[in-house]
Amino acid sequence: MTNLLNDKVKANLKDKLLLLVHHHADVDAISSAVALNSVLENSTICASDGISSHGQKIASVANCEIMEKPPRKWDGTVIALDSPNPEHCGPLPDTNNIVVIDHHTRMGKWPEGTEIIHLPQKTSTAEIVFEIIEELELKLTNEYATILMCGIYTDTGQFRHANGETFNIASELCNTGADPQDVINILDSERPLIQKTTFLKAAQRMKWMQEGKWIIANSVVNSFESGSARLMIVLGADIALVASENKKGEMRLSTRASNRIVSKGFNLTTILEEITEINGGSSGGHPGAAGYNGKGDSEAITEMAKQKCILAIKQLT
Ligand SMILES: [Mn+2]
Known part of the structure; x- marks a missing residue:
């Protein structure tokens, strides 16, 4: 005792x-x-x-x-x-x-x-x-x-x-x-219905590609970006980028990375900092989970982040 x-x-x-x-x-x-x-x-x-x-x-x-x-x-x-x-x-x-x-x-x-x-x-x-x-x-x-x-x-x-x-x-x-x-x-139990349908939409709209042995997935939703990104990692992606935007032209990008790629030195905060240098806005988080808030076209910004991820993967040892 x-x-x-x-x-x-x-x-x-x-x-x-x-x-x-x-x-x-x-x-x-x-x-x-x-x-x-x-x-x-x-x-x-x-x-x-x-x-x-x-x-x-x-x-x-x-x-x-x-x-x-x-x-x-x-x-x-x-x-x-x-x-x-x-x-x-x-x-x-x-x-x-x-x-x-x-x-x-x-x-x-x-x-x-x-x-x-x-x-x-x-x-x-x-x-x-x-x-x-x-x-x-x-x-x-x-x-x-x-x-x-x-x-x-x-x-x-x-x-x-x-x-x-x-x-x-x-x-x-x-x-x-x-x-x-x-x-x-x-x-x-009991995730709210709106959350469940959003996650399913995120999966439905998901696009993915392979860069070497790593998988990058992206999608777009109206809310629950971070949960959607987390679930895409569960599905097998090493990097997940999920964007949302509102009518005022503000957008958010929520990102997640697998433990495996983070242990090789991949860092999402660096990627999103580079986006703020180009597009303004703000970013923050951890190597395996980070977010970006800014203005602009969510599809274009996601694409930009994706290209930066590809470059970063090429630099992994
Ligand atoms: Mn506690």
């Missing part, structure tokens, strides 16, 4: 609790909050700046109320979840006790006296919450064990970034009653 809680935190947990999650709360944050809420009677969940669509799914499965605006003053303890610094979950209510439970690499600056449970080796906050519930010898129901598993599942990218400890806790959660099939049912 791990020892995460000192006497002060144990006493704090008996207070009236405000479970504060980060802005645009994700599945890890919401599942951590609803699981704690299920075992700690005197607690309220607060998401001060919106909840992601999957986070909302968890909240609706748990059927619990979530406060939208933190009170100015909290007479009890504020528990900040999955939020490495106060700006990510604020505004913080005026309170005497704050406990932070988080797993991000870097911990920010919290008010003096804040109790910090920071375990960066954990792949999700849900895992820390599970250990805390065990340490308090409280009982999670099957349903909430499944919900915590949802937090682990999403924060590890469906266990792709899991470590040995992740699987130990996932296994303990199963022993507690979590059902891995329900995790899939909760998270992978």
